[in-house]
Amino acid sequence: MNWFKYSSPQTFYPLAGRLVPLFYVTAAMLAAAGIYIGFFVAPTDAQQGEAYRIIFIHVPAAWMSMFIYVVMAMWAGIGLAFNTRLSSMMASALAPTGALMTFIALWTGALWGKPMWGTWWVWDARLTSELILLFLYIGFMSLQASIDDPRRADKAGAVIALVGVINVPIIYFSVKWWNTLHQGASVSLTRSPSMATTMLTGMLIMVFAFWFYSIAAALMRVRCIILERERNSDWVKQMNGPRT
């Protein structure tokens, strides 16, 4: 299979159109399973009672907020380096979904922090760096929106995206590097997870649900961007059929 075939907007547009429903359906099924496990199989937490059930939204959203940023910066960087249109469009398509995930992570974090720490918000390393991530997404989107020429907007956005990527390891390691109210990683590659198995299973299934949802939303958005930018090109005119 020739993957480069799909690197042009013209061939990617119909492919993405076929993939979008698949990813939405998978995401919905995973979310249903994850929520079922999260509420009906996973036991009550010994310390946090039922409040911990926020984890099934909070951790997947927080992971996706960082992961999407890295993927967005990667596409933006490829677009900048090789001048490939579709890569830059992918970066622009990911930004709003990444911002949404960041917002959900902050929102659910506040609702979890209030009953557990006694406060909605503290200016500590983890929370502040996650808030900066939200501002990076918003900065990327508003900068691109303010530049009329799409190719120049791609280049300017790529610079913000690539500079901002330094924030992602800062978020991730903030709980190790600084004293913070936020608990350390519950799941890591180097040691066994500090959670009950059913809690962990539910959480990981929700991570995949959020993952598939993000892909579906980004593909749907990239189709919009392709059409908006290429509506004067021959292939769009052909796709729409001749009109007299």
Next chain:
Amino acid sequence: MNWGSVGEFLAMGGYAGYVWWSYGMAAACIALEIAALIARGRQARRESENTAGG
């Protein structure tokens, strides 16, 4: 099974507001994003068809 009744489930051990506002906001955000994407797609298709016709 963790819950003896629907009421117990909804009460979330006294954390109902925190838990349901988390899930509700996440669901609302996702619903809004999908609605916005559908609207943007429709608009993009309409404009591209008009361009092709023009």
